[in-house]
Amino acid sequence: MIEDLWYKNAVIYCLSVDSFMDSNGDGVGDFEGLERRLDYLQGLGVTAIWLMPFQPSPGRDNGYDVSDHYGVDPRYGTLGDFVAFTHAAKQRGLKVLIDLVVNHTSDQHPWFRSARSSPDSPYRDWYVWSKTKPPHAHEGMVFPGVQTTTWTYDREAKAYYFHRFYEFQPDLNTANPMVQAEILKIMGFWIQLGVSGFRMDAVPFVIARKGPDVSGEPEEQFGLLRLFREFLQWRQGDAIILAEANVLPKQDLDYFGDDADRMHMMFNFQVNQHLFYALASGDDRPLVKALKKTRCRPASAQWALFLRNHDELDLGRLTEAQRQTVFSAFGPDPGMQLYDRGIRRRLAPMLGGDRRRLELAYSLMFTLPGTPVLRYGDEIGMGDDLALPERECARTPMQWSDEPQGGFTRHPTPANLPISGGPYGYEHVNAAEQRHDPQSLLNWIERIIRMRKEVPEIGWGDFSVLDAGAPGVLAIRYDWRNNAVLCLHNLKAEPQEVAFATGLDGDGRHLIDLLTGERSLADGNDRHTVLLEGYGYRWYRVGGLDYLLKRSPI
Numbered sequence: 001m002i003e004d005l006w007y008k009n010a011v012i013y014c015l016s017v018d019s020f021m022d023s024n025g026d027g028v029g030d031f032e033g034l035e036r037r038l039d040y041l042q043g044l045g046v047t048a049i050w051l052m053p054f055q056p057s058p059g060r061d062n063g064y065d066v067s068d069h070y071g072v073d074p075r076y077g078t079l080g081d082f083v084a085f086t087h088a089a090k091q092r093g094l095k096v097l098i099d100l101v102v103n104h105t106s107d108q109h110p111w112f113r114s115a116r117s118s119p120d121s122p123y124r125d126w127y128v129w130s131k132t133k134p135p136h137a138h139e140g141m142v143f144p145g146v147q148t149t150t151w152t153y154d155r156e157a158k159a160y161y162f163h164r165f166y167e168f169q170p171d172l173n174t175a176n177p178m179v180q181a182e183i184l185k186i187m188g189f190w191i192q193l194g195v196s197g198f199r200m201d202a203v204p205f206v207i208a209r210k211g212p213d214v215s216g217e218p219e220e221q222f223g224l225l226r227l228f229r230e231f232l233q234w235r236q237g238d239a240i241i242l243a244e245a246n247v248l249p250k251q252d253l254d255y256f257g258d259d260a261d262r263m264h265m266m267f268n269f270q271v272n273q274h275l276f277y278a279l280a281s282g283d284d285r286p287l288v289k290a291l292k293k294t295r296c297r298p299a300s301a302q303w304a305l306f307l308r309n310h311d312e313l314d315l316g317r318l319t320e321a322q323r324q325t326v327f328s329a330f331g332p333d334p335g336m337q338l339y340d341r342g343i344r345r346r347l348a349p350m351l352g353g354d355r356r357r358l359e360l361a362y363s364l365m366f367t368l369p370g371t372p373v374l375r376y377g378d379e380i381g382m383g384d385d386l387a388l389p390e391r392e393c394a395r396t397p398m399q400w401s402d403e404p405q406g407g408f409t410r411h412p413t414p415a416n417l418p419i420s421g422g423p424y425g426y427e428h429v430n431a432a433e434q435r436h437d438p439q440s441l442l443n444w445i446e447r448i449i450r451m452r453k454e455v456p457e458i459g460w461g462d463f464s465v466l467d468a469g470a471p472g473v474l475a476i477r478y479d480w481r482n483n484a485v486l487c488l489h490n491l492k493a494e495p496q497e498v499a500f501a502t503g504l505d506g507d508g509r510h511l512i513d514l515l516t517g518e519r520s521l522a523d524g525n526d527r528h529t530v531l532l533e534g535y536g537y538r539w540y541r542v543g544g545l546d547y548l549l550k551r552s553p554i
């Protein structure tokens, strides 16, 4: 049954084991600590957890430089701890997704060590080599300003190797059938240990043709996506792949597969960037365009909606003028910007800690078409430490309480220090304090999650953008199985009166405000008039008093 697609009405919470909760006092988060915090996550209402890489790694790219795909980094625990965790999550009805990093490995991975040691190594062809420096070696860097090349000479191999990312992350030769078979084996391994799917890292690069003669935009081998999907579905029917693919809308169907035979989910980078532009400028028109451009997807596929993630806020798909607008609103200092395209701050400081704007941003994330993905710490409005390099500034430990080290660890001097002092320090911003305050951001997020789960129309339905007659007010209606929901968002700081018709006859004249329970009826011309506060928002169920009776079972 189509209702079985759990990811359609899920709320995903992304975290790094490393910085979530330390149980043994060694200063590093671990699986046991995470397990103890599962009740917190269940209480928050999230339904799935996405774990960032926790496999053994030299840790030069926050774990995205994996040196053993079949293990748990000893700092975080053992495979036994991992299984205890997936079991405990399952008992609470929480799904677990893990990062699948197979575009590249660490240069310390035994495969690469063997490959570089001899041209006759069985792993030589698992990587991408060139005897001479390829002509495009200074193109295609993902981290401009930090990374200077995509081909680095290896003295031991006496050859250049290709790396789309940092030089310590040699790319796997994913066209090699042996590498493909190994990727399936890795997926099969973790599925067996209790995960419900993968956030696949850097998908366009995983499936790109690689070699010394390749330059320009990636030339994708889409057949690979079908291979991954089929394998996964045969092993475990309800497992999914959530693709990290920052691509143009015209390519969306290539990734989803027009027969729903490729990726189940993708992050909607297009909407993400235009959403930040809308928040910065008060102009919702480019966001509406982005929503319409990414409307098309197979019925069983789903967008993942997010505000901030563990990387920089990538604004590379905006026009130069739009990007500058977002920079000047949310990251005016060069030190807040990164890689010539993005902002590296957390959400709360970007929005000046303004509660009204935070609620507006979250309300949008929870009501735009797709499945919301929260990042740990954002639920309490955590800040960043811009003294840390690159993206590390937004990866500081979770702030649990006002105890030393924010309750994250008993260790007096952990390597990854929680933010202390200032408006975002753990002394002021922490989960314990917010739990006890009914008006806190944490409790508001909990309420909005509960509400979002009760409105499956957003995850499942079709949307239409209504004319609210006021610039900067976004009005979206969702329809699903004879039910309709309407969401209004005022992107401007000033209050605005909006007048609109729901576009539905009869019952469409009734609105129930889902946040307050208030009911209202349209005027004689079938129009509703609402006064929205500056940055105000409303969620309505359309259809009035008897909607509960009429509502189809879900």
Ligand code: GLC
Binding pocket: 061, 064, 065, 101, 165, 201, 202, 244, 310, 311
């Ligand atoms: C993805 C990750 C990023 C990482 C990169 C290389 O873009 O999100 O954090 O640095 O892949 O693995």
